[in-house]
Amino acid sequence: MTDSHPSDVLWLSDLHLNLVEASLVQEIVEKVAATNPRAVLITGDISDGLRVTKHLRALSRAVNAPILFVCGNHDYYHSSFAQVTKRVQALCERNRNLVWLTRMGHVELSATTCVVGHDALGDGRTDSDMDISDFLWIKDLAELSHEDRFKLLRARGEECRKHLAEVLPPALARYEHVIVLLHAPPFAEASRFRGRPSSRESLAHYLCASAGEAMWQASIAHPRADIHVLCGHCHYGADVAIPGTNIHVSVNGSDYHHPEFRLLSLR
């Protein structure tokens, strides 16, 4: 990571701070603060459901800039969707530089650029027998049958589609550049595992096609603005232009114990 410019934003993904030593958490928080960016963007898997508010609070106290974030699947681990939602919302009300985009419209970064976002977890659109750890550690999913888990994943995907269908058009009408923060990639082209495209089975959990649908529609209606999607979840990096659209998807490759930071310059 190099020194920031006043127009830079810092993008972090998949920090998984619950998995690193307390001293390293402190080091990471200080490193983020020392970059002095215009804003910090976080694309989920910050921690787990028991510690996500503690880790967001530490970032909020150290960083003198807005922290715009979405949660990832791990941010609900050892807890439930409703419990984490309640705690994260309450934290954002007390710490005004924390902004959970899943619950917000667009946020302006400059006269020409704004940010929108949603948790956008894997939305179970393809059939899959994969047994993933979400089914064990997210209470809502652990309690359900296979069929009902997929119903819930798809229902949450639909919530994501509706949110983006609502917040994207006004953002695209007003700004030349719209950054979209998601946890899972919205298009299969950007979902990769060990350098190869994700298998059809794993796309059930490593793709939020619902987000892609909303973005595709908004992009057709607003062909002149550009949409830059930032996401994580796969832990394998990708930079993909979606053919026939004004959408570019960047996936942050991230090591579980050595999170990567990326500085992005605003236009």
Ligand SMILES: [Fe+2]
């Ligand atoms: Fe992750």
Ligand SMILES: [Fe+2]
């Ligand atoms: Fe994830």
